[in-house]
Amino acid sequence: xxxxxxxxxxxxxxxxxxxxxxxxxxxxxxxxxxxxxxxxxxxxxxxxxxxxxxxxxxxxxxxxxxxxxxxxxxxxxxxxxxxxxxxxxxxxxxxxxxxxxxxxxxxxxxxxxxxxxxxxxxxxxxx
Numbered sequence: 355x356x357x358x359x360x361x362x363x364x365x366x367x368x369x370x371x372x373x374x375x376x377x378x379x380x381x382x383x384x385x386x387x388x389x390x391x392x393x394x395x396x397x398x399x400x401x402x403x404x405x406x407x408x409x410x411x412x413x414x415x416x417x418x419x420x421x422x423x424x425x426x427x428x429x430x431x432x433x434x435x436x437x438x439x440x441x442x443x444x445x446x447x448x449x450x451x452x453x454x455x456x457x458x459x460x461x462x463x464x465x466x467x468x469x470x471x472x473x474x475x476x477x478x479x480x481x
Contacts, residue, residue: 357396357420357468365394368419371434387434393425395435399475419446421469423453429471446473 371387378384399417419435429435429451437444448471455467 358422360396361394361420361422365396366437368393368395368397369436369439370429371436372430373432373434389439390428390433393421395471396420415475416449417446417473417475419471419473421471423455423467423469425469429469435471435473445476447476448473 369389370391370393372390373385373387376384376386397417397419399415401416421429429448431448431450433448435446435448450472452470453466453468454470
């Protein structure tokens, strides 16, 4: 099954949030997010780790989100991707973005033209 078919069959609507950085009067930097775009993508979890700290379990799941080419609105590292805009949602932080079908590179293939986004899901598990 191709990535396009996976996205069409199992894809979900995702909300893309771009960060804005501001330097405050005391020199500290704050970051806020504003919705930039909405796109349909296929989420594929790849691994999970749990670390015990401060008497609580914290889960961390890495994954990959696949988008069709040209539908992500320029998603970049440090963006957030959410499954909804409501309080009950899954939230991902972008750690990498690539297009394996870049036609200007050696070994490129047009069938691989897509946006592949590496993410880390932010979750907190109650102990």
